Amino acid sequence: MTHEQKIHQWLKQNGMRGIKLLQRLVQEPSRREQEGKAQAIILEKCRELGLSIDLWEIGDDSLRNHPNFYCDRTDFKGNPNLVAVLKGAGGGKSLILNGHIDVVPEGNPNDWEDDPFSGTVKDGKVYGRGATDMKGGTVSLLLALETIISLGIKLKGDVIFQSVIEEESGGAGTLASVLRGYHADGAIIPEPTNMKLFPLQQGSMWFRLTVKGKSAHGGTRYEGVSAIELALEVVNQIKLLEQKRNDSLNHPLYENLPIPIPINIGKIESGAWPSSVPDKAIIEGRFGIAPTETMESAQTAMEDCIARLNAEHDWFQKKPIEIEWFGARWLPGKLDLNHSLMETITDSFIKVKGEPPLVEASPWGTDGGYLSNIGGIPVVVFGPGTTEVAHDANEYIEIEKMIEAAEIIALSIVGWCGPMRDNIHGKEAD
Numbered sequence: 001m002t003h004e005q006k007i008h009q010w011l012k013q014n015g016m017r018g019i020k021l022l023q024r025l026v027q028e029p030s031r032r033e034q035e036g037k038a039q040a041i042i043l044e045k046c047r048e049l050g051l052s053i054d055l056w057e058i059g060d061d062s063l064r065n066h067p068n069f070y071c072d073r074t075d076f077k078g079n080p081n082l083v084a085v086l087k088g089a090g091g092g093k094s095l096i097l098n099g100h101i102d103v104v105p106e107g108n109p110n111d112w113e114d115d116p117f118s119g120t121v122k123d124g125k126v127y128g129r130g131a132t133d134m135k136g137g138t139v140s141l142l143l144a145l146e147t148i149i150s151l152g153i154k155l156k157g158d159v160i161f162q163s164v165i166e167e168e169s170g171g172a173g174t175l176a177s178v179l180r181g182y183h184a185d186g187a188i189i190p191e192p193t194n195m196k197l198f199p200l201q202q203g204s205m206w207f208r209l210t211v212k213g214k215s216a217h218g219g220t221r222y223e224g225v226s227a228i229e230l231a232l233e234v235v236n237q238i239k240l241l242e243q244k245r246n247d248s249l250n251h252p253l254y255e256n257l258p259i260p261i262p263i264n265i266g267k268i269e270s271g272a273w274p275s276s277v278p279d280k281a282i283i284e285g286r287f288g289i290a291p292t293e294t295m296e297s298a299q300t301a302m303e304d305c306i307a308r309l310n311a312e313h314d315w316f317q318k319k320p321i322e323i324e325w326f327g328a329r330w331l332p333g334k335l336d337l338n339h340s341l342m343e344t345i346t347d348s349f350i351k352v353k354g355e356p357p358l359v360e361a362s363p364w365g366t367d368g369g370y371l372s373n374i375g376g377i378p379v380v381v382f383g384p385g386t387t388e389v390a391h392d393a394n395e396y397i398e399i400e401k402m403i404e405a406a407e408i409i410a411l412s413i414v415g416w417c418g419p420m421r422d423n424i425h426g427k428e429a430d
Contacts, residue, residue: 003153003419004351007410010147015403018143019126021045022402023119025135026128035079035101035165038135042082042101042163045142049149051084051161058165058176066179068374070205070329071172081173082163083182086145092156092418096187096377097145097409098174098367099138100167103130104391111393125396132385136397137190138163140384143406144413157417160184167367170328174367178375186341186378186416187371188409192385193362195401197349199342199380200253200361201368202261203289203332207302208282209234210322215279224277225315228270231281234309234321238263238285241305249290253361260361261288263302291334291361299325331369333379341378341416348411352404363387382408 001009021041030038046053059076063069082101088094106116106129113127114120120127126136141161148155160182164173191198211231216224242263254260263285270281289298303323310320335342337359349357362368364387368379384405389395 003414004411006151007147007407010151011143011403011407011410015399017146018139018403018406019121019399021142022126022131022136022139022397023121025139026119026126026131027117029117030101030103030130031105032102032166032169033073033075033079039080039082039101039163039165042138046082046084046161049146051086051145054083054085055080056180057081058173062179063172063176066175068175068331068370069172070170070327071166072327073166073169073172076165079165081165081176083177084161086149086155086159086161088155088157088159088417089420090156093186093416094158094160094184095413095416096160096162096182096184096371097141098162098164098187098189098371099134099141100165100173100367101135101138101163102165102168103133103135104168107393113394124399126399127394127396129395131395131397132192133390133395134191134383134385136385136402137192137383137405140190140402140405140409143403144410147406147410148413153414154420155414155417156420158184159413159417164367171330171367171370174370175374178370183375184377187368187380188345188412189366189368189379189381190383190405190409191362191366191381192387192390193381193383194386195382195384195405196358196360197342197345197380197382198360198362199335199337199339200251200291201333201366201379201381202291202362202364203295203298203330203369204286204365205289205295205299205325205329206284206327207287208284208324208326209306210324211281211283212319213277213279213281216277218275218277221277224279227278227281230315231268231270231283233313234283235265237305237309238265241301245301249292251292251361253359256360257363260363261290263287289332291332293332295329295331330365331373333366333368333372335372335378335380339378341380344415345380345382345408345412348408348415351411352407
């Protein structure tokens with residue numbers, strides 16, 4: 001029996017293990033600064049698999065002083081990073097399997113049909129916050145490893161499993177893993193791609209604009225200058241910049257995305273009294289970064305837009321718009337479509353699904369930017385979750401896809417790291 005047949009059969013017989021593990025993970029809320037209990041479940045599983053464990057609390061000076069550390073969190077105590085290694089015999093390529101344990105807040109519980117952390121199984125799906133983003137993907141990674149270990153398939157290259165914190169807030173956990181010395185010849189991140197391959201990942205950064213007006217009584221509002229009305233003019237200019245940036249982005253993997261690199265206005269604050277003309281407005285948003293550009297060039301595009309507005313607008317010449325970059329940032333990432341890691345995962349996908357995968361660009365940021373830009377590691381984002389339900393109420397993952405992803409990843413691990421022995425003939429692999 002071939003590796004492919006053994007892996008398929010094992011997962012068919014043992015898929016329930018993954019379902020139960022995912023339920024346990026979903027039932028432990030791992031919002032920011034509450035990752036510890038869910039991470040303990042991952043730790044327990046890695047010990048059960050006999051992996052070499054490295055568990056540590058991030059936040060040392062090397063991380064905090066790194067130029068790409070963008071995090072407002074001051075205390076990581078009790079919420080560790082976890083790296084677990086399946087050591088190879090040598091002579092093969094190494095592979096990082098990177099998943100994040102943190103989840104976004106659940107929002108209004110009344111919007112959920114069941115408790116947001118129920119882990120309910122129904123209609124072939126597991127429901128709960130984090131099921132699709134991305135505890136289901138992490139379970140696919142662990143199932144893939146358990147399959148290989150249980151079948152006694154010996155590998156040449158190392159497999160480095162990572163369960164990191166802080167992905168949803170800017171990637172400090174993965175950056176800490178890179179700075180700790182974890183590097184490999186390739187990496188897979190099972191974010192919710194709906195079984196598509198993402199060799200390109202969008203980056204992003206947060207901005208804050210301060211727009212100044214002139215206060216006045218609402219009854220004589222013509223004596224003031226409304227910061228709200230000025231802010232609307234600024235938003236319109238940002239929309240024009242967004243259109244210009246997207247029109248200039250000509251890449252085949254973005255054909256199915258209506259806005260490949262959005263500029264999202266996420267928050268506006270202004271005014272303190274209904275009968276007063278507001279003298280200040282604060283606009284905060286997310287600036288998308290193309291995989292083909294640097295963060296610096298993207299930042300310059302926004303700053304140049306605001307500088308032109310300040311120079312050309314009569315009011316802003318007197319009271320310029322102020323721009324500030326703050327909070328979380330996600331580095332963009334890109335991989336050549338013909339890279340050998342893409343070929344390995346594609347071949348594995350075809351063996352499982354009988355057809356080639358869809359290849360697109362990621363519409364959101366991932367930790368892949370840290371692995372590729374800081375670590376110099378080729379990254380493919382591929383996972384079983386559904387993008388549309390990530391961060392939404394009634395989040396779920398399809399069990400069948402989670403197990404299929406585990407099979408594809410298991411085959412990719414064997415294909416990339418290299419098996420030590422041919423199971424059929426009992427000979428050393430070439």
